[in-house]
Amino acid sequence: xxxxxxxxxxxxxxxxxxxxxxxxxARYYAAATGVSVRVVGFDSGMGMPAAKDSRDVxxxxxxxxxxxxxxxxxxxxxxxxxxxxxxGETLPDYLSSRAELLRxxxxxxxxxxxxxxxxxxxxxxLFRGQGPGGHDHLLPRVxxxxxxxxxxxxxxxxxxxxADFNTDHAERVIGRVLxxxxxxxxxxxxxxxxxxxxxxxxxDYARLEIGATSEQLPLRP
Numbered sequence: 001x002x003x004x005x006x007x008x009x010x011x012x013x014x015x016x017x018x019x020x021x022x023x024x025x026a027r028y029y030a031a032a033t034g035v036s037v038r039v040v041g042f043d044s045g046m047g048m049p050a051a052k053d054s055r056d057v058x059x060x061x062x063x064x065x066x067x068x069x070x071x072x073x074x075x076x077x078x079x080x081x082x083x084x085x086x087x088g089e090t091l092p093d094y095l096s097s098r099a100e101l102l103r104x105x106x107x108x109x110x111x112x113x114x115x116x117x118x119x120x121x122x123x124x125x126l127f128r129g130q131g132p133g134g135h136d137h138l139l140p141r142v143x144x145x146x147x148x149x150x151x152x153x154x155x156x157x158x159x160x161x162x163a164d165f166n167t168d169h170a171e172r173v174i175g176r177v178l179x180x181x182x183x184x185x186x187x188x189x190x191x192x193x194x195x196x197x198x199x200x201x202x203x204d205y206a207r208l209e210i211g212a213t214s215e216q217l218p219l220r221p
Contacts, residue, residue: 004143016073018147022111023080038081038105042091042123045070045084045111048115055117055156056127057148065115087114087189088122095126102137110197112158113147127172140202144174144195167205171201 019041027036030056049068051058072083083090095102107126114120127142129135154163166173174197181191199205 011147015069018111018113019082020076022047023078027033030137030173036105037108038209039079040083040094040198041082042083042087042094044086053116057117057152057157059153061115062135075186085143087119088125091123091125095129099136106137106139106189107142108139109143109145111147113143114158115148117157117160120158121164122167124161124174127174128169131166135202136200138197138199138202140205142197142199142206145190146193146195150189172197172199172200 019039020043023039026039029035030037043123045068048061048063048065050063051061059089070084071133083094110126112120112123114123127139128140146162148158152159153162162174166175174195177194177196184191
C-alpha cells in the first residue's frame, strides 16, 4: 500500500469543517486507491492576529476572526493530527521531529487557508527545504489549494506570497494548473484555485507517474 501526506495549513482557526472535510476525502481516496493518507492540520488556536503588512488584505480580515472550539473539534478528528501554535514555530518543529515519518509519508497535497500574505509566506516554508535532505518530506509535485484568491489581485494576499516565493525559488515553483476547468465537469470555480508546487530539482522529478502511457491513436488511412 502506498502512503502520502495531506496538510491543512491554517494559522487562523475556525476552518474546522474544512479540516474535517479533508479528512473525509482522505478516507474516500484511501478506500478507492489503496493509498493510505495521513492528514495534519496546523492552526494558531487563537483566532486571527492583527495584520502585519498592507498586503495582508486587512480590509477583509481582522484580529479575532475565526476562533476555534478546540474541545469540540478534537472529538471529531479521529486519526487527524492537529498542531496548535504559531506556524513560524510549529511547522519547522514538525518537519524536524517527524523527519523519518515524512520520508515514509511525503507531502502530496496542501490546503492553504491563511488569509494573510504574511502568514501564507510563513506556510510556504514547507517548500523551502535546503541541503541533501531538503526533498525528503515532499513528492516531486505537490498539489495545493489556495482558498483566499477570489476577490483579491495578484499583488496582495496568497497570490503575492506565491509570486514572491517563485521569484526566490526558480527551481521550486508554484503555478496554477492551466486548463483545469476544461477537463473538470460543471466548470467549478475552485479550478482556478488549484496550483502545483513543482520541485524541478527533485531527484524523482523525471520519474514517470503511475497511469502515464505512451499509447496513441493510429494515423487514419
